[in-house]
Amino acid sequence: MDLVLMRHPAVAVDAGVCYGHSDVPLADAPSASATALALRLAALQAPPPRVLLSSPLTRCSTVASALAANFGCAQSFDDRLKEMDFGAWEQQRWDAIDRAALDDWAANFDHARSHGGESVAQFVERVQAWLDAFAVTRELSPAYVVTHAGVIRVIASLLLGVGVRQCLQWALEVGGVVWLRRDEGTQVWGVVRWNA
Numbered sequence: 001m002d003l004v005l006m007r008h009p010a011v012a013v014d015a016g017v018c019y020g021h022s023d024v025p026l027a028d029a030p031s032a033s034a035t036a037l038a039l040r041l042a043a044l045q046a047p048p049p050r051v052l053l054s055s056p057l058t059r060c061s062t063v064a065s066a067l068a069a070n071f072g073c074a075q076s077f078d079d080r081l082k083e084m085d086f087g088a089w090e091q092q093r094w095d096a097i098d099r100a101a102l103d104d105w106a107a108n109f110d111h112a113r114s115h116g117g118e119s120v121a122q123f124v125e126r127v128q129a130w131l132d133a134f135a136v137t138r139e140l141s142p143a144y145v146v147t148h149a150g151v152i153r154v155i156a157s158l159l160l161g162v163g164v165r166q167c168l169q170w171a172l173e174v175g176g177v178v179w180l181r182r183d184e185g186t187q188v189w190g191v192v193r194w195n196a
Contacts, residue, residue, distance in 0.1 A: 001182040002142035002192075003134075004157075005152045008059040009033040009175045016093050020150070021117065023057050027054050031139035034066030037175065039195040042145075044196055046179055049073050049144040053134075055081040055151070064146040071144075080130035083148035087117030109165065124164060127154040153179050171195050 009011055010015040010027040013019050024032060037045055054064030056077040068075035083141065105112040113119040118126070153167040159180055172178070172195050 001184070002047055003154060003155075003180045003182075004041070004049070004144045005178040005180070006037060006063075006144065006146045007149050007152055007172055007174055007176045007178075008055075008057075009037075009173075011059050011174070011182040014093075015084065016095060018086050018089045018092055018097070020083040020090060020148075021057075024059060026059050026062065027094055031060035031066050033063050033175070034070060037063065038067060038070050040175075040177060040196070041155060043195055044179065046104070046144075047142040049142050051140045052090055052144045053078060053081065054146040055079075055083070057148075057149060060148070066143075066153065069148065073173075078084045078130055080126050080181075081145065081147045081181055084120070084123040084150045085117035087113070087115035088115070089115040101191065108157060114171055117179060122166065124154050124158075127151055128158060131155060141155065156180065156191075160191070 010025070012017065012025045012027045034135055047176055050075055052064050052068040052071065052075040052158055054060045054075065054077050056079060059080070064075055064077070101114045104114055110121045111119045113122075134143070149172045152172060153170070154164060156162065156178065157164045157167045176195040178194055181192050181194065182189045
C-alpha cells in the first residue's frame with residue numbers, strides 16, 4: 001500500500017505567524033503549484049493515485065482539486081486532515097505569544113491547551129481517526145493526500161511507531177513530499193521518500 005503525503009505549497013502569510021487551523025491563501029496559483037507537484041511526483045516515480053484526499057482548507061483543497069483533474073482520479077476532503085487548531089494563537093506571531101504559555105505547552109506537550117484550541121493528544125486522536133478509516137479501504141492505494149506538516153508528522157509517527165516529538169525534528173518544507181509504503185507481507189510501514 002502506498003500513501004503519498006504532500007505538504008501544501010507556500011502560503012501568503014508573513015513568516016513567523018501561527019496559522020494552523022486558519023484558512024489562508026496560497027502564495028501562488030493552485031494550478032501552478034499542482035503542476036510543480038505533479039512534475040516532482042513523476043521524477044520520484046510515485047505510482048499514480050487512485051484517489052486524492054485533502055484537508056478542506058484552501059491551501060490544500062485547491063491544489064488537490066487541480067491534481068485530481070490532472071490525474072483523472074476521485075477526490076475527497078476531510079476535516080480530520082486539517083492542521084492543528086491553535087485557538088487564540090491563530091494568526092499571531094509566534095514571538096508575540098506569551099512566553100509562559102509557550103513554556104507551559106512545551107512542559108506539558110501532549111495535553112496543554114492554554115491557547116484554547118486542540119492539545120497535541122486531541123490532534124493525534126483526530127488524525128488517528130482518519131487513519132483508522134483510511135486503513136480499512138485498501139482499494140484506495142495508491143492514495144495521494146494534500147495536507148499540513150503537523151498532520152503528515154502525526155501520520156508518520158503513527159505508522160512508523162516513532163514518537164511525535166521525534167517526527168517534529170524531521171525537516172518538512174512547504175510542498176514537500178513524504179511517501180510511505182506498507183509491505184503487504186509483513187504489514188510494516190516504511191519511508192520511501194521524506195521531504196522529497
